[in-house]
Amino acid sequence: MRIKRYTGKTIQEALDAVRRDLGSDAVILHTRKIPATWLWKLLRWEKFEVIAALDANIRNQAASGGEMPEEPMYPGNIFPDKVETRDPVIRNGSPSHKRAGADLSAAGAHFIKIHEYLLDSDMDPELAETLIRDSRMKWREAQLAGKTVKELMFQQMTDMFPTTNGITLTPGARRIVALVGPTGVGKTTTLAKIGALFSIFGQKKVVFITADTYRVAAMEQLRTYAEIIDVPLEVVYTPQDMRTALQNHTDADLILIDTAGRNPRSDMSMAELRAFLEAAKPDETHLVISMNTRTYDLFEIIDRFTSCGINRVIFSKLDETTRLGPMLTIVTSYGMPVSYVTYGQNVPQDIRAAESAYLAGCLLDTEKVSPTITHE
Ligand SMILES: Nc1nc2c(ncn2[C@@H]2O[C@H](COP(=O)(O)OP(=O)(O)OP(=O)(O)O)[C@@H](O)[C@H]2O)c(=O)[nH]1
Numbered sequence: 001m002r003i004k005r006y007t008g009k010t011i012q013e014a015l016d017a018v019r020r021d022l023g024s025d026a027v028i029l030h031t032r033k034i035p036a037t038w039l040w041k042l043l044r045w046e047k048f049e050v051i052a053a054l055d056a057n058i059r060n061q062a063a064s065g066g067e068m069p070e071e072p073m074y075p076g077n078i079f080p081d082k083v084e085t086r087d088p089v090i091r092n093g094s095p096s097h098k099r100a101g102a103d104l105s106a107a108g109a110h111f112i113k114i115h116e117y118l119l120d121s122d123m124d125p126e127l128a129e130t131l132i133r134d135s136r137m138k139w140r141e142a143q144l145a146g147k148t149v150k151e152l153m154f155q156q157m158t159d160m161f162p163t164t165n166g167i168t169l170t171p172g173a174r175r176i177v178a179l180v181g182p183t184g185v186g187k188t189t190t191l192a193k194i195g196a197l198f199s200i201f202g203q204k205k206v207v208f209i210t211a212d213t214y215r216v217a218a219m220e221q222l223r224t225y226a227e228i229i230d231v232p233l234e235v236v237y238t239p240q241d242m243r244t245a246l247q248n249h250t251d252a253d254l255i256l257i258d259t260a261g262r263n264p265r266s267d268m269s270m271a272e273l274r275a276f277l278e279a280a281k282p283d284e285t286h287l288v289i290s291m292n293t294r295t296y297d298l299f300e301i302i303d304r305f306t307s308c309g310i311n312r313v314i315f316s317k318l319d320e321t322t323r324l325g326p327m328l329t330i331v332t333s334y335g336m337p338v339s340y341v342t343y344g345q346n347v348p349q350d351i352r353a354a355e356s357a358y359l360a361g362c363l364l365d366t367e368k369v370s371p372t373i374t375h376e
């Protein structure tokens with residue numbers, strides 16, 4: 001099977017290139033408008049992308065009513081029984097190579113469907129392509145080891161997700177953790193969830209510090225959580241206040257710092273945030289990003305917050321989207337590990353320490369986002 005990417009000033013131009021190169025049997029996996037750079041906007045340029053595949057075996061069988069799945073498959077149904085059960089060799093692994101041709105074709109159909117699914121999940125097309133290509137290269141070996149296509153893909157993705165499994169405390173050492181991010185992504189709620197996990201379930205000495213003094217409501221929000229969870233809250237107005245607050249709690253196990261939501265495009269507000277963080281010297285700075293943010297904006301957000309020394313990412317609001325592909329795009333592009341994921345407004349239930357297999361499962365829709373509280 002050949003999978004290739006084509007671009008053109010119009011969709012038609014890209015499709016014509018597909019037809020010229022792969023012929024009219026090519027399968028269109030994905031089309032999209034490429035987000036415009038400022039220069040393109042200025043020049044009023046537009047660019048479109050088409051990902052197409054050609055698999056001679058599959059097409060031949062489709063023509064004879066063979067292995068090609070006829071029905072469209074949607075997220076949540078990417079591993080339909082039809083393909084799985086139709087080919088027991090692929091499902092269970094095979095001791096012989098007698099049916100190797102048929103196996104490859106059915107597996108090829110499966111890979112195409114998974115590729116489509118990954119693109120639908122908003123994963124970066126190049127990453128999706130690499131993932132499929134690498135998996136196909138490992139397919140024969142995996143098949144001999146008794147793996148299904150689904151299991152192979154799952155393993156590939158699991159290996160690509162760096163995670164920290166939440167925050168780890170060292171006995172006798174205080175850990176300072178700051179949460180930063182754009183407005184409204186769930187920083188304060190997430191901070192309350194983490195605080196509750198460590199304080200109530202982990203019996204650790206937790207202290208909240210908030211540097212978000214712009215809105216009375218913001219302070220009240222964290223104060224309410226602090227009262228419910230029964231942990232001290234320090235409100236700091238200046239970087240000097242931050243230093244004093246930290247000196248007041250040298251015996252804490254975990255200091256959780258909430259910050260005001262920042263517009264990453266505002267240099268002044270980012271400089272202010274940096275001043276607070278320089279005073280706090282956090283051991284960990286987690287960037288909270290909401291999964292319902294447009295992919296293009298996600299990159300700008302991360303680029304801008306990099307100046308704040310972020311070294312972890314928290315993916316929030318997983319419950320508000322079915323398109324989770326950007327999670328893998330982000331961690332592979334920036335090499336930044338995921339610490340937590342959140343999937344609802346309930347404190348403290350709707351949070352989970354991030355594990356690679358869980359994230360790969362979410363992405364492949366094999367793992368339902370679960371309300372299980374995990375805490376080491
Ligand atoms: N659906 C959903 N809603 C969430 C999640 N986390 C937080 N929220 C909601 O998102 C809204 C904003 O949450 P906050 O915690 O105030 O967000 P913030 O980042 O602190 O906002 P600012 O301080 O204003 O920048 C609230 O209504 C939360 O209940 C989540 O994982 N899923």
Ligand SMILES: [Mg+2]
Nearest residue numbers: 187188212218
């Ligand atoms: Mg907040």
